[in-house]
Amino acid sequence: MFPPEFEKSVLRDNGHGGLGYAELLTGPEEGVQLLAALDGEAVTSVRFNPFKLAAMPAEAKDRVPWNRYGAYLAERPVFTLDPAMHSGAYYVQEASSQFVEWLLRAAFGGELPAHTRILDLCAAPGGKSTLYSTLAGPEGLVVANEVIRARAGVLADNVRRWGVGNVAVTCNEPRDFAAYRHWFDVLAVDAPCSGEGMFRKNREARGEWSLANVDMCAARQRRILADAWDALRPGGLLIYSTCTFNRRENEDNVAWLAENYAVDVGTPTADSAAQKKCTEWGIEFGEAGGIATFRFWPHRVRGEGFFAAVMRKADGRIKRETPRARRELLVELNRAESRPLAGWVASPEAMKFARAGDNCYGYYRPAYRDVAALAGGLNVIYSGVCMGQIFGGKLRPDHALALFHDLAPTDLPATASALTLEEALDYLRKRDFGDATRGRLAEGLNLLTYDGLPVGWTKRIGHRTNSMLPGSFRIVNL
Ligand code: SAM
Numbered sequence: 017m018f019p020p021e022f023e024k025s026v027l028r029d030n031g032h033g034g035l036g037y038a039e040l041l042t043g044p045e046e047g048v049q050l051l052a053a054l055d056g057e058a059v060t061s062v063r064f065n066p067f068k069l070a071a072m073p074a075e076a077k078d079r080v081p082w083n084r085y086g087a088y089l090a091e092r093p094v095f096t097l098d099p100a101m102h103s104g105a106y107y108v109q110e111a112s113s114q115f116v117e118w119l120l121r122a123a124f125g126g127e128l129p130a131h132t133r134i135l136d137l138c139a140a141p142g143g144k145s146t147l148y149s150t151l152a153g154p155e156g157l158v159v160a161n162e163v164i165r166a167r168a169g170v171l172a173d174n175v176r177r178w179g180v181g182n183v184a185v186t187c188n189e190p191r192d193f194a195a196y197r198h199w200f201d202v203l204a205v206d207a208p209c210s211g212e213g214m215f216r217k218n219r220e221a222r223g224e225w226s227l228a229n230v231d232m233c234a235a236r237q238r239r240i241l242a243d244a245w246d247a248l249r250p251g252g253l254l255i256y257s258t259c260t261f262n263r264r265e266n267e268d269n270v271a272w273l274a275e276n277y278a279v280d281v282g283t284p285t286a287d288s289a290a291q292k293k294c295t296e297w298g299i300e301f302g303e304a305g306g307i308a309t310f311r312f313w314p315h316r317v318r319g320e321g322f323f324a325a326v327m328r329k330a331d332g333r334i335k336r337e338t339p340r341a342r343r344e345l346l347v348e349l350n351r352a353e354s355r356p357l358a359g360w361v362a363s364p365e366a367m368k369f370a371r372a373g374d375n376c377y378g379y380y381r382p383a384y385r386d387v388a389a390l391a392g393g394l395n396v397i398y399s400g401v402c403m404g405q406i407f408g409g410k411l412r413p414d415h416a417l418a419l420f421h422d423l424a425p426t427d428l429p430a431t432a433s434a435l436t437l438e439e440a441l442d443y444l445r446k447r448d449f450g451d452a453t454r455g456r457l458a459e460g461l462n463l464l465t466y467d468g469l470p471v472g473w474t475k476r477i478g479h480r481t482n483s484m485l486p487g488s489f490r491i492v493n494l
Contacts, residue, residue, distance in 0.1 A: 017222065018051060018054070018215065018222060019222060019225045019226065021226070021227050022035075022212065022225060023051065025037045025262075026041065026047040026050055026051060027044045027047040027048070027051075028041075028043070028044050028047065029044070034264065035227075035230065035262040035263065035264065036262055036263025036264065036267065036268075037261075037262070039263065040261065040263065040300075040311070046315075049315040050313060050314070050315050052315070053216070053313075053314040053315035054215045054216045054314060055216070056216065056314075057216075058110075058216050058217045058320065059088055059111060059318050059319060060088065060089045060091065060092040060108075061080055061086055061087065061088045061089065061108075061109065061110060061111040061114070061319070062086070062087060062089065062106040062107065062108050062109065063080075063083060063085050063086045063087075063106060063107050063109045063114055063146075063147065064076065064085045064086075064087070064105065064106045065085070065104055065105055065106060065107070065146075065150065065178060065179075065421075066084075066085055066150060067150065067178075067179065067180050067421035068103070068104055068105050068179065068421055068469060069105055072085065072087070078090070080111045080114050080319075081297050082114065082115045082117070082118040082297060082299075083111075083114035083115070083117045083118065083147075084117065085117075085150070086109070086111060086114040088111065088318065094494070095108050096491055096494050097441060097491075097494060099437070099440040099441065099444065099466040099467070099469070099471050100466070100467060100469060102177065102444055102471060102489065102491075103177070103419060103466070103469040103470060103471055104177035104178045104179045104419050105469055107142075107143060107146050107147075107174070107178065109143045109146075109147070110143070110217065110319060110320045110322075111317075111318060111319035111320075112213075112259075112312040112317060112319030112320050112321070112322035113143055113144065113206075113257070113259070113319075113320075113322055114147065115299070115310065115312070115322065115324060116144055116147060116148075116204070116255060116257065116324060117147055117151060119255060119285060119310070119324055119326050120148075120151060120202070120253070120255065120326070121151075122285045122290055122326075123253050123285055123326050123328075124253075128151055128152060128153075128156060129201075130153075130155045130156070130382075131155055131156060131157075131382050132152050132156045132157075132201045132202065133156065133157045133159070133199065133200045133201050133202070133386065134148045134151075134152055134156065134157070134158045134159070134200065134201065134202040134203075134204060135159045135161065135193060135199075135200040135202070135203050135204065135244070135247055135248075136148055136158060136159065136160045136161065136204045136206070137161050137190055137193070137203065137204065137205050137206075137240065137244050138161070138162070138163075138205060138206050138207055138208060138240070139160035139161055139162045139171055139185075139206070140162035140164065140167035140168060140170055140171040141167065141170050141171055141174055142160060142170070142171045142174035142175060142178075144204060144206055145158055145160035145171065145174075145175060145183060146174060146175070146178040148160075148202075148204065149175070149178055149180045149182055149183050150178075150180065152182055153180070153182065154180060154181060154182055154366070154380045154422070155182075155380065155382055156182055156382075156383075157182055157183075157184065157382075157383040157386055157387070158182060158183045158184070159183075159184050159186060159200070159390065160175060160183050160184070160185050160186070161185075161186045161187070161188055161190075161193070162185070162186075162187060163187065163188065163189055163190070164187075165187050168185060168186075168187040168397055169397070169488065171185055172185040172397055172398040173488050173489065175398060176398070176402070176415065176416040176419055177419055177489075178419075179401070179416070179419040179420045179421045180421055181378065181379070181380060181400055181401040181420055181421070181422065182380060182383060182400075183398075183399070184383075184387050184390055184391075184396055184398070184399035184400070185396070185397050185398040185399065186390065186394045186395055186396050186397065187395045187397050188394050188395055189243070190239075190240045190243040190244045191243040191244075192393075192394060193243075193244050193246075193247040193394075194243060194244065194245075194246040194247060195337070195339040195393060196247050196337070196338060196339070196389075196390070196393070197246050197247065197335060197336065197337040198246070198247070198248070198249040198250065198334045198335055198336045198337070199247055199249065199336060199338075200247050200248050200249060200252060201249060201252045201253070202248075202252060202253045202254075202255065203244060203245075203247060203248040203252065203253070203254045203255070204254075204255045204257075205237075205240060205241055205244065205254065205255070205256050205257070206255075206257045206258075207233075207236075207237040207240060207241075207256070207257070207258050207265075208233065208236065208237075209233050209237070209258035209259060209260040209265050210224075210225055210229050210230045210233045210260045210262070210265060211224065211225065211259055211260055212225065212259075212260040212261045212262060212321055213258075213259035213260055213261060213312070213314070213320050213321020213322055213323075214259055214320065214321070215321075216314060216320060216321075217320055230260075230262055230264055230265065231264065233260075233265055234264045234265045234268065234269060237258070237265060237269050238269060238272060241254075241256070241269070241273060245277060245329075248329050249329070249334050249336070250278070250329050250330060250331050250332035250333070250334055251328065251329060251330075251331045251332075251334075252328070252329050253326055253327070253328055253329075254273075254279075254326065254327050254328075254329065255324065255325075255326045256269065256270060256273070256324070256325050256326075256327075257322065257323060257324040257325075258322075258323050259320065259321055259322055259323075260321065260323065261311065261313070261321050261323070265323075266304075266309065266311070266323040266325075267302065267304035267309060268304070270304040270305055270307050270309060270325045270327070271304045271305035271307075272305075273305070273307075273327065274304070274305030274306055274307055274327070275305060277329075278329060278330035278332065279305075279307070279327045279328070279329065279330060280327065280328040280329070280330050280331075281305070281306030281307065285308050285310075285326055290308070291308075294310060297317065298313075298316040298317040298318075299311070299312055299316075299317060300312075300313065300316070304325070307325050307326075307327045308325065308326075309323065309324075309325045310323070310324045310325065311323050338389045338392075338393075339392070339393045340392075340393075341389070341392025341393060342392060342393055343391075343392060344392065345372050345388075345391035345392070345396065346370040346371070346372050346377070346387065346388045346391055347370055347371045347372070348368060348369075348370045348384075348388075349368075349369045349370055349371060349376070353369075354368075354369040356406055356409055356410060356411050357369045357376055357378065357403050357406075357411060359424060359427065359428075359429070360403065360411060360413065360417060360423065360424055360428065360429075361378060361401075361420070361422050361423065361424055362422045362423065362424050362425060363422055366380055366381060367379060367380055367381065368381055368384040369403065370384070370388070372391075374405050375402055375403070375404065375405055375414065376402075376403040376404060376405065376406060376411070377399060377400045377401065377402055377403060378400050378401045378403050378420075379399070379400040379401075380400075383400070384400075387399045387400065401416055401417060401420045401422075402414040402416040402417065403416075403417050404417055410429075411429075413430070413461075413473055413484075415472055415473065415484060415485060415486050415489060418463060418470040418471070418472050418473050419470060419472075423470065428463060429461065430460070430461040430462060430463045430473065431457070431458035431460070431461070431462050431463070432462075432463045432465055433456065433457050433458065433462045433463070433464055433465065434465050434466070435453070435464050435465065435466050435471070436466075437466065439453050439466075440464070440466035440471050441491070443464055443471060443472060443474065443483065443485065444471065444472075444485065444489070444490065444491045445490065445491045445492075445494075446483055446485055446487075446490045448481070449474075449481055454476060454479070454481055457474070457476045457481065458476065459476055459477070459478075460475065460476065460477075461473060461474075461475050462474050462475070462476060472484060472485045472489070473485075
């Protein structure tokens with residue numbers, strides 16, 4: 017069952033032309049195909065983490081064409097029971113949304129420049145933030161913001177798992193970023209929407225849909241875009257995306273931006289080669305207000321419904337402003353104070369260390385000043401890599417450090433201990449190890465691994481082991 021007004025609009029049998037389906041679909045026959053696809057099976061796909069895997073796994077043969085690290089799976093496994101997912105080796109991400117990598121690389125003409133700063137404004141649970149983290153690399157910075165606190169916590173856990181160390185997670189309203197004028201090279205707005213593209217994957221989305229909700233979402237999307245616009249630097253890129261099909265939340269908003277804000281109409285992705293590629297892949301290539309648009313229909317593409325457009329803020333004088341710090345959250349550690357931390361990472365010379373409250377954090381040098389400035393005015397709930405706490409001159413490592421891609425490969429003050437699948441799951445369920453497993457662990461701190469990837473720390477003290485897995489990372493009910 018689909019919401020009647022949506023179905024009618026798709027099949028063009030009433031006057032809901034305002035949703036735009038009459039312009040979008042070739043006719044009612046295509047509407048029937050769309051509804052059939054939305055009633056069918058969702059495809060399963062993942063995106064691998066190149067910072068943790070030297071190469072794409074051999075079994076990842078069926079590749080997502082628009083993402084270098086994306087692959088389709090023949091069936092949907094119980095991901096929760098795969099330790100590799102908990103280690104951040106991959107992220108379960110719907111294929112269409114992985115397109116933002118192609119879009120950004122097309123707009124930049126290849127790799128992102130060093131030190132690119134990306135603001136991912138509507139970020140939880142973190143599918144796109146982890147993708148941007150990969151693209152930006154250790155030299156860049158991703159600010160992943162989520163306005164809802166509980167969702168920001170899940171986002172922060174996914175960022176810890178991904179482990180590149182170049183993300184700051186904030187929990188703020190979009191308007192709070194306007195004070196960081198011209199700060200960001202990329203502003204990504206993956207806006208909350210009416211979710212028509214989720215009608216297949218998440219059947220509840222159908223019940224929440226209404227015409228009134230479409231209009232409410234469209235108005236909210238404009239507010240979000242307007243509130244954060246000042247944070248984007250002139251010449252910077254805005255990526256706007258939704259997981260809905262109707263024009264009101266998509267083309268109409270893009271055209272509204274082009275009309276009311278200083279947007280360059282020469283879209284960075286509008287050339288014919290880009291258009292040809294997208295057509296080959298089944299992606300609908302369109303235009304709104306002089307900006308190229310991309311729409312994913314589930315009856316044409318192997319993925320869920322998705323819409324995206326990228327546009328460049330018109331060039332102009334960059335007047336980067338940082339609001340006066342309301343507080344000093346990060347206290348930089350000097351060389352001597354950093355000593356207990358430096359041995360735990362592979363490239364300590366590339367990092368700076370700081371204390372926030374009881375915890376110590378590590379940052380790649382180019383991002384440190386930026387994170388410190390953001391922490392002065394925003395609600396930063398996680399950033400860089402949490403190293404842990406120092407007691408008596410020694411580090412008690414945080415779980416995030418075990419999952420950090422640049423954890424020192426040798427000479428750790430911990431013993432690496434390989435686990436079997438069942439043992440790794442016991443650890444992730446926070447169950448006690450049996451005698452045989454405990455007997456194999458070294459006395460003191462152990463870095464537990466499964467299939468070559470760290471899963472976390474545990475401390476063995478004689479006949480006891482103390483798991484250092486945080487509660488929010490624990491597998492429950494499975
Ligand atoms: N980008 C995410 C990903 O790839 O995993 C998905 C983001 S989801 C489509 C939109 C997010 O916007 C939600 O997490 C939602 O909580 C958040 N949101 C809701 N209302 C908002 C508002 N008024 N301003 C900013 N974000 C909002």
